[in-house]
Amino acid sequence: MRAGGFPKAYAASGRRAVRVTLVAAAGFYLFRYGLDNPVAATYALFAAVALAGLSKIPGTGRQRAVVVLRLVPVCWLLVVVGTYLSVRTWSAVVGMLVVGFSLAFAAVGGPRPAGAAPGLQLLYMLPSFPPYDPSQLDDRLVGTTTGLALLIAAEALIFPEPAPPTYRERVAGAATAAARCATLLATPPYAVTGADIQAAREAAHALRSLTVPEAERPAGAGLRDRALSHAGLTTRTLLGRLALLQPAPGGRPGAEVSAVLEAVAALATATATCLRAGRSPVSESDELAVARADLSALSAGPVPDGASASVAPDGAAPATDFPPAVLRRHAAVLEIADGALAMGTAADLAVHGRKARAEVAPGRFWYARTRAPFLWWHRVRGHSGRRSVFFQNAVRIALALTAARLVAGVDTLPHGFWATLATLTLTRTTMDETWSTIRRALAGTLAGALLTVGTLLLVGTETWVYAVVLPVWLLFAFTVGPVKGVGWAQGLFTVLVALVFAQLATPTWHLAEARVLDVLIGSAIGAVFGLLAWPRGAHDELRRAAAELLRRAAEIVVATSASVAGDGAAAAPPGVTGHRSLRSAVVLAESAYAQFQSEPMPFGGRGRAVTPPGVDWQATLMAGHHTLWGSERLLKPPVGELGPVAAESVGGLGDRVAGRMLLVSAALDPGGDTPTAPVPSIDPAPQAFTQEPPGAPRLYYASVSWLEALMTDLARIARGGADTERGNAGGP
Known part of the structure; x- marks a missing residue:
């Protein structure tokens, strides 16, 4: 400390x-x-x-x-x-x-x-x-x-x-930072300063769960909590995209690009106002949707491979032929617009619930029209399997308490309540932590018992003495115990219960003896079930959940890339079942990560860490969110056509990213063939993301941008947080 x-x-x-x-x-x-x-x-x-x-x-x-x-x-x-x-x-x-x-x-x-x-x-x-x-x-x-x-x-x-800033206030502050960045990008000199980028990163970092007090985290299963959490994720992503937007070729963006960025700034400002004052940002969302449609129509072509011009996918006039650098930037700006629209919708839902005026997409905002009981049932069902750390913890403690109650009832333990209480307070989520806790608790209980014996022998049946000492000891025990740790807490509590029961019945020194016996029995029961029921807590489960998340993400990457490349039959799995499975995998990984952060690192027989070193678990979660959102964005109908050369390039890049995801997944999976292998981080052919097939439309560059961002997430996973600050601004 x-x-x-x-x-x-x-x-x-x-x-x-x-x-x-x-x-x-x-x-x-x-x-x-x-x-x-x-x-x-x-x-x-x-x-x-x-x-x-x-x-x-x-x-x-x-x-x-x-x-x-x-x-x-x-x-x-x-x-x-x-x-x-x-x-x-x-x-x-x-x-x-x-x-x-x-x-x-x-x-x-x-x-x-x-x-x-x-x-x-x-x-x-x-x-x-x-x-x-x-x-x-x-x-x-x-x-x-x-x-x-x-x-x-x-x-x-x-x-x-004093109440700390609420999560709504934090998201509002981040949205204000996004509005400033968008305004700077839309007006001369069309660039974000280093100070503004740093401010954006700090605003995004303030939305990370570790920096938010537990009471302020939107962790409930209801509509408003889900939407507020979603608003935080989308705001972080928007800040990252704004900070990484490349300068316009020639130094001046087109009028349509500036219009989109100005609308993004207006929507971000309206989002902050919505979160603080309650006014719906729906009108600003509509304005951004119009500006986005204009830019989308402008850069939707040209038609691949020299074919005759046709109407753009949204029915606008034939598109203008832009150089690849401009199309890349158009794709990035449209991603920013999508992020801003999602942020505004999520904020509207978080503030107004079912009365929100924003139009919601059925995929990304699947929870918006679902009743509260079904949302809670969805949460419970999602964690009802053995892969959920919530389920594991509940099974572990329930079995341990049941065993303690059975032993107390069958053997008629004196003060068997204390044995069950010891089981409850000393059982931890990992065996190493349970054993360490039990050793300190037994030492503290023994010291407390010796002090109790001396007190009972000295005071005897003078009840008024116990009555006078009790409040002083209560104050001392609950001040020192939480700070000094479980050993002190158990020792002080041993004396406390003696002071209480000495006023309820005739006290004897056997009270201390019973306390030691009960704590010993409760500790033994806790140790047994800590050993039998998932003794490694969230450490293995996080690796397993992260590996499953990346496997699901790889399936969606392949199917989405194939669909964008022209195989329309591949669009169904990620759009329906695949997205649902990945969402479930993300939920399980997030809960395992939350518990993992509270547990000590386990070690092998020679003191070696048994978790792969240098893994950025936050980047793994970001990769799952980015996969979902990018796939949903690219599969919005009409998908459009790329042409043979661009389609082959997108399909190859999708396979490469999916393959990299599977390699990282295999390295993380504790049940795999290489559970301790280093996580691969270097893409053997990064230049593939800079290719510019002749006649490739903006859809091609949007797809490549998504795949390149996923590869960046995978690199962050392996670097173990080397880019954490950059990731804070860039990921959900």
């Missing part, structure tokens, strides 16, 4: 600890000593500990308060179900399996449900253990409700935090 990091971390955990302490102590003392209701006191305290201590709900205090408020009915349901299923071991075990999986799998809904899941697990576990008395349900619900109500008030009112 860099200098100044520890004070900042202690300040953040201290504010959180104050909230937990006030809520937990207030609820506990109110019921334990004010109303003489130990059951309600226990549930009031653990409700606060569950959703403020164990849970990691992202966001400001007010945002967390809103989340907890929405979760109150869920908490009631968990307490009720846990109470009634606990009366028999078999029903409690089955309930733990179903509830444990459901709560863990809820992470597919975004950072907020993922952060709340551990606390909700705790609220279900608490009534699943003795006393098995459904007659206590009223007291349990009263205590839980009181604890949650106090927590909501504390989160909203105590130490209010």
